[in-house]
Amino acid sequence: MREGGIAFEDVGFSYWRGKEGAVMESFNLSIRPGEKVGLVGRSGAGKSTLVNLLLRLFDVEAGSIRIDGQDVREVTQESVRAAIGLVSQDTSLLHRSVRENIKYGRQTATDEEMIRAAEQAKVAEVIEGLLDPRQRRGYDAHVGERGVKLSGGQRQRVAIARVLLKNAPILILDEATSALDSEVEAAIQEQLTSLMQGKTVIAIAHRLSTIAAMDRLVVMDAGRIVEEGTHAELLARGGHYAQLWERQSGGFLDLDTKVDAAE
């Protein structure tokens, strides 16, 4: 699983087996190695489910998911996870030192590599100023319970540093910058863009402007793909995506944001 090609083949899935309302039925999507795909769709469309299935947090009920031709059910969950770098909207960190948290991406990394990743994720300065209740400082400071409480944005940046260090062939960004203020986001966006080079990418974002430049946008609704194409193609088409794009105010997807905030 080094190339990073992904194929969903006739995938069927529901969270509550046997009950009404499959999240996906006969879902098909293939992503070429190195292709960058943006997933678009209102809250509940099935974007995160797709990611959960790829990570094998759940197994499909029908069909299969393949990475480089290999059915993810036929390999260990560890090797699937090793092929994937993930930054999601709710990043939980280990209740350990910052150093361990970043090196979790790649245990064999040197301190220099770890610090470089923290710098790229614009979190090095924050870390240098940390002091936990047991007087451990900087990268040695522990986070979480009995440690330093980091803000959502800071946790997200530590997660980005971790993924930068991991350097896996597949990169999944599920609202990867949602907890960051726009200034920090703009600074990190550059790093994420360079991180994407040569990798297969699946990116989900409320701010359509952050994914508009992807090779292909896949628009989902109720677990199905309703449109796909480049940003320009989809705008020209005047359909679902064009409508979502139009509804954006100040770079945000108004409707979606409201729904999420109520969750």
Ligand SMILES: Nc1ncnc2c1ncn2[C@@H]1O[C@H](COP(=O)(O)OP(=O)(O)O)[C@@H](O)[C@H]1O
């Ligand atoms: N852990 C879960 N258990 C039960 N239902 C879920 C779970 N996660 C998501 N769902 C349901 O699956 C559907 C797709 O959700 P999701 O993949 O999270 O959508 P999106 O990421 O596009 O907002 C929704 O109807 C949602 O309520």
Ligand SMILES: [Mg+2]
């Ligand atoms: Mg989601």
